[in-house]
Amino acid sequence: MKFIDEYRQQDVAKHIAKKIAAAVNPERSYHIMEFCGGHTHAIFRYGVQDLMPANVQYIHGPGCPVCVLPMGRIDMAIQLMKTEDVILCTYADMMRVPASGQESLLKLKAAGGDVRMVYSTQDALNIARNNPQRQVVFFAIGFETTTPPTAVAIKQAQAQNIENFSVFCNHVLTPAAMTGLLESPEVAQGDQVQIDGFLGPSHVSSIIGSKPYEFVPQTYGKPVVIAGFEPLDVMQATLMVINQINQNRAEVENEYSRVVTPEGNRKACALVDEVMTLRDSFEWRGLGFIANSALKIRPEFSQFDAEQRFACLRDSAYVIASDHKACECPSILRGVKKPTDCSLFGKACTPENPMGSCMVSSEGACAAYWSYGRFRDTHSTEVNCA
Amino acid sequence: MKFIDEYRQQDVAKHIAKKIAAAVNPERSYHIMEFCGGHTHAIFRYGVQDLMPANVQYIHGPGCPVCVLPMGRIDMAIQLMKTEDVILCTYADMMRVPASGQESLLKLKAAGGDVRMVYSTQDALNIARNNPQRQVVFFAIGFETTTPPTAVAIKQAQAQNIENFSVFCNHVLTPAAMTGLLESPEVAQGDQVQIDGFLGPSHVSSIIGSKPYEFVPQTYGKPVVIAGFEPLDVMQATLMVINQINQNRAEVENEYSRVVTPEGNRKACALVDEVMTLRDSFEWRGLGFIANSALKIRPEFSQFDAEQRFACLRDSAYVIASDHKACECPSILRGVKKPTDCSLFGKACTPENPMGSCMVSSEGACAAYWSYGRFRDTHSTEVNCA
Amino acid sequence: MCLAIPAEVISIDRDTDNASVAVGEVKKTVSLALVEDVNPGDFVLIHVGYALEKLDPEEAEKTLAIFAEMDAEMAPETTTVEGDRA
Amino acid sequence: MCLAIPAEVISIDRDTDNASVAVGEVKKTVSLALVEDVNPGDFVLIHVGYALEKLDPEEAEKTLAIFAEMDAEMAPETTTVEGDRA
Amino acid sequence: MTAANRFPGKLNLRTGKVDMSHGSGGRASAQLIEQLFVKHLDNPLLAQGNDGTVFPSPGEQLVMSTDSHVISPLFFPGGNIGSLAVHGTVNDLAMSGARPLYLSAGFILEEGFPLADLNTIVASMAQAATAAGVQIITGDTKVVEKGKGDGVFINTAGVGVVDSRRQISGERAQAGDVVIVSGSMGDHGVAIMSSRENLEFETTIESDSAALNGLIADMLATEADIHCLRDPTRGGLATTLNELAQQSGVGIKLKEQAIPIKPAVHAACELLGLDPLYVANEGKLICICPAKQAQQLLAVMRQHPLGSDAAIIGEVIEDPHHFVQMETAFGGNRIVDWLAGEQLPRIC
Amino acid sequence: MTAANRFPGKLNLRTGKVDMSHGSGGRASAQLIEQLFVKHLDNPLLAQGNDGTVFPSPGEQLVMSTDSHVISPLFFPGGNIGSLAVHGTVNDLAMSGARPLYLSAGFILEEGFPLADLNTIVASMAQAATAAGVQIITGDTKVVEKGKGDGVFINTAGVGVVDSRRQISGERAQAGDVVIVSGSMGDHGVAIMSSRENLEFETTIESDSAALNGLIADMLATEADIHCLRDPTRGGLATTLNELAQQSGVGIKLKEQAIPIKPAVHAACELLGLDPLYVANEGKLICICPAKQAQQLLAVMRQHPLGSDAAIIGEVIEDPHHFVQMETAFGGNRIVDWLAGEQLPRIC
Ligand code: SF4
Ligand code: SF4
Numbered sequence A, B: 001m002k003f004i005d006e007y008r009q010q011d012v013a014k015h016i017a018k019k020i021a022a023a024v025n026p027e028r029s030y031h032i033m034e035f036c037g038g039h040t041h042a043i044f045r046y047g048v049q050d051l052m053p054a055n056v057q058y059i060h061g062p063g064c065p066v067c068v069l070p071m072g073r074i075d076m077a078i079q080l081m082k083t084e085d086v087i088l089c090t091y092a093d094m095m096r097v098p099a100s101g102q103e104s105l106l107k108l109k110a111a112g113g114d115v116r117m118v119y120s121t122q123d124a125l126n127i128a129r130n131n132p133q134r135q136v137v138f139f140a141i142g143f144e145t146t147t148p149p150t151a152v153a154i155k156q157a158q159a160q161n162i163e164n165f166s167v168f169c170n171h172v173l174t175p176a177a178m179t180g181l182l183e184s185p186e187v188a189q190g191d192q193v194q195i196d197g198f199l200g201p202s203h204v205s206s207i208i209g210s211k212p213y214e215f216v217p218q219t220y221g222k223p224v225v226i227a228g229f230e231p232l233d234v235m236q237a238t239l240m241v242i243n244q245i246n247q248n249r250a251e252v253e254n255e256y257s258r259v260v261t262p263e264g265n266r267k268a269c270a271l272v273d274e275v276m277t278l279r280d281s282f283e284w285r286g287l288g289f290i291a292n293s294a295l296k297i298r299p300e301f302s303q304f305d306a307e308q309r310f311a312c313l314r315d316s317a318y319v320i321a322s323d324h325k326a327c328e329c330p331s332i333l334r335g336v337k338k339p340t341d342c343s344l345f346g347k348a349c350t351p352e353n354p355m356g357s358c359m360v361s362s363e364g365a366c367a368a369y370w371s372y373g374r375f376r377d378t379h380s381t382e383v384n385c386a
Numbered sequence C, D: 001m002c003l004a005i006p007a008e009v010i011s012i013d014r015d016t017d018n019a020s021v022a023v024g025e026v027k028k029t030v031s032l033a034l035v036e037d038v039n040p041g042d043f044v045l046i047h048v049g050y051a052l053e054k055l056d057p058e059e060a061e062k063t064l065a066i067f068a069e070m071d072a073e074m075a076p077e078t079t080t081v082e083g084d085r086a
Numbered sequence E, F: 001m002t003a004a005n006r007f008p009g010k011l012n013l014r015t016g017k018v019d020m021s022h023g024s025g026g027r028a029s030a031q032l033i034e035q036l037f038v039k040h041l042d043n044p045l046l047a048q049g050n051d052g053t054v055f056p057s058p059g060e061q062l063v064m065s066t067d068s069h070v071i072s073p074l075f076f077p078g079g080n081i082g083s084l085a086v087h088g089t090v091n092d093l094a095m096s097g098a099r100p101l102y103l104s105a106g107f108i109l110e111e112g113f114p115l116a117d118l119n120t121i122v123a124s125m126a127q128a129a130t131a132a133g134v135q136i137i138t139g140d141t142k143v144v145e146k147g148k149g150d151g152v153f154i155n156t157a158g159v160g161v162v163d164s165r166r167q168i169s170g171e172r173a174q175a176g177d178v179v180i181v182s183g184s185m186g187d188h189g190v191a192i193m194s195s196r197e198n199l200e201f202e203t204t205i206e207s208d209s210a211a212l213n214g215l216i217a218d219m220l221a222t223e224a225d226i227h228c229l230r231d232p233t234r235g236g237l238a239t240t241l242n243e244l245a246q247q248s249g250v251g252i253k254l255k256e257q258a259i260p261i262k263p264a265v266h267a268a269c270e271l272l273g274l275d276p277l278y279v280a281n282e283g284k285l286i287c288i289c290p291a292k293q294a295q296q297l298l299a300v301m302r303q304h305p306l307g308s309d310a311a312i313i314g315e316v317i318e319d320p321h322h323f324v325q326m327e328t329a330f331g332g333n334r335i336v337d338w339l340a341g342e343q344l345p346r347i348c
């Protein structure tokens, strides 16, 4: 497959690995945060870590929309299902995310709730068209990658007058997450977690471009290399971060130039801007409330805003929910802890029975570590196979 | 079981059989129409015919509410299901009755229509209470026996403000049917069908009493004996009819005096009268349109009248539907033909696959004859087992 | 369709106007909305979940007596009343 | 969640603004609502049923060339580009 | 390796519910099998843990049978779908005169079904299997989305061994034979109807669901040349007799008064307008044998707890129409036809 | 007595639909069985028409297996639920090294299901059974109300005969063995997903659903001491290998590049974000045998049409953790874990 297979070649990987081995300064360590879950997944699935020198360490970042959505928002969706006769449409990833009181959308569905997994916002619109007597709510989550398709659906619902369709908007912004992360005490003070540079988002950047990350080198002095999600992209971008570090540079570089431009996709951005606007503040799992970090639907489209349509989704109904006491997701999402630092990892918490969001999506650090990487760790494997 | 077992005793049956044998005049025949399907059923299920002299013949009457409901009314209910998102509740007997175009409520249900079999109007009310967002329509059919429970439900719906409940009223009146029958050309002229006397309705009479039948002897000169549905009741009443015939009497006698009084159940009648009123005219299968032969819901309760609520149930939407060309139900319901006179009987038409309403209810003449009595008839049995 | 059977009233709930009735060994709840002056021990005719009418035990006796009556021309025969199933 | 893959545009339905795209031997219909100036033969990045952006073949070539680039201190080695599955 | 460390955590049998992952074939499926199914059904053959289970052939002549169970409600007076699923196939095997030995069990679970209920059901299966002397040696579990199933459906298939000299078959009834039933008719169906939500009547009747292989073993130990055995399940006595009449090309003449029916079953049928001859049974059998051996057989049957009410209810006659006819208790005659339409849905 | 005169009228296989009476056990049930099921599946054993079917024991050592099939959609490129239901159990029997012989079939039909579709499905079953050399000798049909099923579910259980000296079992894998697959992985699952209403992609991939007993017969005819056979169905190759590793108490080390996967399957998985190692198969097998016999076995497998793409994909190693590990095509290492959650629902 063109534009895929080329970026997974073993011989090229070995070649880049050699270059990295040659580039690193054996006297120091390199702590590189891969921002996205897509990177995390690629690193584990392809075994990229095995090709890295020992002093190059990946730190798993918060770039998994499923992982960062706070429980309070899922609680709201569940509350909606319990109080109103709606069809809730959502992407499959959301089904297993734990909500308060051991609930989840999957359990709600098993108990008879009408939750439908969709592959596209177009599916949700079709469900609304086919069920004119039911309220159909699209539970929208995701970063800038996934936001434009939501905006398109809202515009279509307006144009075609699909009155029973609305969107519960939970779209969030990656640059704001980076700020939140860099401002978090452990990172800002550098005593608990050291980040020497970032692999920047790939598909998010295809929409917003690479420019929005320039504040990272400028304000925080850390290099960012926009990196594709194929394993060679990850390796090459890693090399580029290492080179910046070695050369004491801090700038935004773009390894993923076959898709990402500095400005991004203007049409998509304009569409999002037409339909949505900034929220004053939004809670992120692990990062707390971050100003201007999420989107809501503009008043012009309030007809399709589920938060306007259903009282239980109003801001005033929002209740901050506490994660499972022992779950370390918040720290893991800030790069402060590793999955194996969590006492529940591989015991109470596995992908079959996730206690935290990082164990749900295959892009979550805990899930990736458990499913692909736990042979590296005696501690965790012994739990499984005493 | 008290009041049941006493009326099914073999030794008493033999005793009454002897009295009948002794009573009949061997020079003549006695053609007695059992008005009700309940009688028909008892005659076949218990083998009453076997205990009768050869010159006493039962003629099966139109007293089966399922059998006399014209197809046009079922077509309306099906149309309702197809155009509105309603839950249709009905007694089980209605499910298999053929409608136009090979349809039936059973087929509609199998195709996904929300048809619910109920045992009582109380079940229909409960379904309405439990599905406040759905329209629940009770497809009410039946003679005077079944009408008062419908009236009670409508009164309750009003008292408890169950707004999503309504009734599609198809209740019909037995005395009117008797008139229709006696006025039909074949009976009135007596050349095609001879009726020497009637076994009169039992449970209908428990509500309306025995008085309403007095016009039959008075106007038409034919004896009527109100008869219970137990086999001994049928035999004793048969004897009483024979005695009237032999004595050239024609009056209303009451064999079923343990339940039926001349006046009937005044409370029930008053309730029906409060909620319902006469229709000008109503179609009966086999008897055509008969004036003042059915009930509709009074304007005071129009809120619960499905004919008012749904356009497709209005009188103006009624279309007379033609029965299957070869089906002899109309003639059978007038006593003009016997099931075995129908060319479809036991071939295309069986209880599994009824072509006419008389093959549906176990009280229908065709069904009773097929299921219990066909060993008596070489013609029909050869069809089954060549 | 007009199936209806006699049942004995076991107890009455005056609030709901329902009665618990027994047909042999089987019990069922029915509405008393259509009948008046019903008391435990009475028999009622039940149909589609409603009591339609009370049964009159004396009339029932009379009917049974008529069943058993001898015609002038007939020889006497056993006519004791009993259930057909033990 | 941000899974997106490159696909070749096979044909475009301008009425619905949808395209039939191919990922290897598999075809799928996606919306072109988010992209402009797309033509058959172009590659687009597809995500949740939408084309997100066009791919730039020249930039792709450049990146592959960089992957293959020799560092000063390294010996030459095979770097031909080919699929990993025949 | 024990269950405790093979799976992190334990199946929540108190408040847990079946979800789609339990049917995925993945670790959740394996956990369900180990911590629920195998827990109850454990035996050395099942423990092989392979796709198929190997066992030594029990004899020269074998019998195989299957039944899916889709009963509603799942729990009823006298049993539940689990015990029923064992009895259903054990009995069908036994009706060939076989000794039932091995069962398979296939579960189709609806998403959201409480694990606690499933646990109860599988425990009942285990109990019923032990009581009947059979082993469940292989199984399968599938999960369907909510609204695509009805709690749980259970298929059982079974294998038994039969004496090669035996010839028990529905085609062997002949004029001169008599028809015996092992006990009262309709108990199972009435017990189930009594627990239906929208029927709701009170009765002391319990399902007769039971394994009949013990009773049949006693019957086979007599000299009698049993021609036919069949359990009158769906469609009841009436339909099963019609099947046999059809298969053997004979007529059957019943005496209504001879058919054992419990007063409460009779009453329930009056109440619902049903004919007890069409109501399902699951722990009763019909036996057809030469008239001259009937009394001996009857005596043996009555010695067994499941045959104490056994009775001769009619005789096989010649009839080119293969009718089942009945002399009514009232003194008349009628046909007892096949069940038309449905009596009441889903009783087995 | 022929069908034509036993039942008035004929089953309407053109526009008819399943209704509750077809599951009542009454005449409508009998008609469905005779005019649809027996029409296609007819064989002398099935024709016994009794509750259980009697057959001579085929040998000393027997195998039994069962699977319920709840696939959605019912019809897919390369087959339908009928052929699948035959292959599913034939293959599970064959995985013990057995010769599959007899199947039972249990149908759970949803009210309203088109008889024309049922007819097609049963015809496919008959064809698949004939092709696999097995007979369907006993069956059962139940009908559930609309909304309590999903068109049709089919359970099959089967009996086969195995050479007493054979020992093929999931617990026999040992270090030094190699892992062979008979062909490309994931075809069945991808074919099914491609016909799902809400996934809808176009591919030329057809289900690999097939009976493997012929291929296995050829394998058994070699000298090789086959330790394990298993078909990687639900949960795919990954999950099945984990089962085997667990059961034998070993580790398995795979080479990603050696695993045959068709380009179109690979592409479809990329599109859907799936891992082909977790996608279901129904006409493929995993064989574990000593390394020194592998080439011989492979050569024989490749002679058979169903084994032409057979390949050695890895080896059995000692590992106290019983991990299945894989050297990725990229050059790294990773675990290949059990399937967690569900891949995609209802593929078998
Ligand atoms: S292992 Fe589970 S509980 Fe622990 S941090 Fe990860 S998701 Fe949270
Ligand atoms: S046999 Fe059927 S078609 Fe003929 S009259 Fe009776 S109901 Fe009508």
Ligand SMILES: [Mg+2]
Binding pocket: E065, E066, E067, E089, E092, F051, F139, F140
């Ligand atoms: Mg069976």
Ligand SMILES: [Mg+2]
Binding pocket: E067, E087, E088, E089, E091, E092, E233
């Ligand atoms: Mg059975």
Ligand SMILES: [Mg+2]
Binding pocket: E091, E092, E095, E230, E231, E233, F051
């Ligand atoms: Mg049976």
Ligand SMILES: [Mg+2]
Binding pocket: E139, E140, E141, F066, F067, F068
């Ligand atoms: Mg299985």
Ligand SMILES: [Mg+2]
Binding pocket: E110, E146, E147, E148, E149, E150, E151, F147, F148
């Ligand atoms: Mg359900």
Ligand SMILES: [Mg+2]
Binding pocket: E051, E139, E140, F065, F066, F067, F089, F092
């Ligand atoms: Mg199996």
Ligand SMILES: [Mg+2]
Binding pocket: F067, F087, F088, F089, F091, F092, F233
């Ligand atoms: Mg299988």
Ligand SMILES: [Mg+2]
Binding pocket: E051, F091, F092, F095, F230, F231, F232, F233
């Ligand atoms: Mg298998």
Ligand SMILES: [Mg+2]
Binding pocket: E066, E067, E068, F139, F140, F141
């Ligand atoms: Mg069966």
Ligand SMILES: [Mg+2]
Binding pocket: E147, E148, F110, F146, F147, F148, F149, F150, F151
């Ligand atoms: Mg369905």
